Amino acid sequence: MDRIKQPPMPLVRVVEFVRGALVVLHRRLVPGPIALMEMITAGWLTQAIYAAANLGIADALVGGPRTGAQLARAVGAQEDALHRLMRLLISHGIFTRDARGRYALTPIARPLCGGSEVSLRDTVLFFGSEIHRRHWTHITDAVRTGEAVGATLDGKSFFEYVEDDRETGEIFDRAMTSISTLTMGPLLASYDFGRYRTIVDIGGGEGLLLGEILRGAPRSRGILFDLPEVVANAPARLAEAGVADRCAVASGSFFDGVPPGGDAYLLKHIVHDWDDERIGVILRVLRTAMTRDSRLLLVELVLPENNRPHPGKYIDLEMLVNTGGRERTESEYRDLLARAGFTLVRCVPTASPDTILEARLT
Numbered sequence: 215m216d217r218i219k220q221p222p223m224p225l226v227r228v229v230e231f232v233r234g235a236l237v238v239l240h241r242r243l244v245p246g247p248i249a250l251m252e253m254i255t256a257g258w259l260t261q262a263i264y265a266a267a268n269l270g271i272a273d274a275l276v277g278g279p280r281t282g283a284q285l286a287r288a289v290g291a292q293e294d295a296l297h298r299l300m301r302l303l304i305s306h307g308i309f310t311r312d313a314r315g316r317y318a319l320t321p322i323a324r325p326l327c328g329g330s331e332v333s334l335r336d337t338v339l340f341f342g343s344e345i346h347r348r349h350w351t352h353i354t355d356a357v358r359t360g361e362a363v364g365a366t367l368d369g370k371s372f373f374e375y376v377e378d379d380r381e382t383g384e385i386f387d388r389a390m391t392s393i394s395t396l397t398m399g400p401l402l403a404s405y406d407f408g409r410y411r412t413i414v415d416i417g418g419g420e421g422l423l424l425g426e427i428l429r430g431a432p433r434s435r436g437i438l439f440d441l442p443e444v445v446a447n448a449p450a451r452l453a454e455a456g457v458a459d460r461c462a463v464a465s466g467s468f469f470d471g472v473p474p475g476g477d478a479y480l481l482k483h484i485v486h487d488w489d490d491e492r493i494g495v496i497l498r499v500l501r502t503a504m505t506r507d508s509r510l511l512l513v514e515l516v517l518p519e520n521n522r523p524h525p526g527k528y529i530d531l532e533m534l535v536n537t538g539g540r541e542r543t544e545s546e547y548r549d550l551l552a553r554a555g556f557t558l559v560r561c562v563p564t565a566s567p568d569t570i571l572e573a574r575l576t
């Protein structure tokens with residue numbers, strides 16, 4: 215995977231600040247009901263993007279602009295209905311339509327292509343999927359009980375569900391890999407992984423991130439660890455990244471044990487999946503595998519203490535509904551780690567909403 219050029223962090227922060235200020239200004243200027251209505255219909259936009267991804271509209275436009283009739287034929291849609299879908303998407307900058315009525319890609323539409331450098335196609339296919347929508351229908355129950363909805367709806371936890379139902383599981387695994395393509399560049403640009411001889415990616419999915427880390431750290435070796443059915447596709451991915459000879463693949467449950475001997479134990483978007491008690495178990499398992507020189511690297515959407523918008527505030531509800539986990543603030547991470555015998559050494563921000571929390575054994 216080629217690396218996208220990363221913007222400098224101060225610029226990212228200024229843009230975020232200006233954007234936040236404009237959002238606040240807009241909300242103060244428009245009447246409350248109008249501002250609320252916009253937010254109420256925001257979910258329909260997700261579904262419209264889902265339809266575009268499902269139909270493969272972006273992929274059909276990779277070769278260049280197409281008329282409505284050509285596009286409808288290419289994606290198997292009814293032309294007028296497709297026009298109505300495109301009209302909404304275009305109003306949000308997703309696709310354009312020129313004076314001759316031909317549809318084309320925009321920078322926001324391009325990540326809907328399957329093969330693009332940063333592809334969010336599989337992400338939206340999961341967020342628009344039947345199971346995801348069914349679970350979110352029950353968010354009120356989750357808020358009433360504080361429990362994820364899967365146990366009641368499916369008779370099992372989310373991860374048990376995707377382990378058993380491999381059709382859904384594969385959509386989920388691809389979605390996780392897809393989200394990783396978004397945050398990968400900023401992550402690699404912000405941290406020197408090359409200083410570790412052996413990097414163990416715990417819950418590393420299909421190995422996309424570890425493959426890219428090893429590609430940029432030619433003297434390091436890796437161990438990818440995840441559930442057996444999840445790592446099934448990993449050897450092919452690692453070979454694609456050209457690092458298969460430096461990366462072992464191991465499987466099992468991180469509640470039972472993880473490979474020992476790593477210099478760095480990387481857990482990206484793992485801690486947020488679990489409540490404090492379950493994560494305490496995982497951290498204690500990690501302790502037994504680590505030495506005093508090893509480092510624990512958590513990659514998470516650390517929540518700000520302020521009331522400004524932050525992607526972590528959405529994912530926090532996703533965790534409430536689906537996994538029973540939660541997003542946390544820096545001080546909550548510090549306490550969580552301390553209770554399990556770790557000291558938070560430093561927090562490294564990235565140009566994406568992810569932060570790297572580096573910890574060592576206390």
Ligand SMILES: C[S@@+](CC[C@H](N)C(=O)[O-])C[C@H]1O[C@@H](n2cnc3c(N)ncnc32)[C@H](O)[C@@H]1O
Nearest residue numbers: 390394417418419440441444466467468482483
């Ligand atoms: C939210 S995904 C994150 C995947 C990857 N680290 C990333 O950021 O793209 C959580 C991962 O934890 C894995 N996982 C869930 N339960 C596990 C367990 N008991 N043992 C090992 N891995 C597990 C899932 O298979 C999944 O790959």
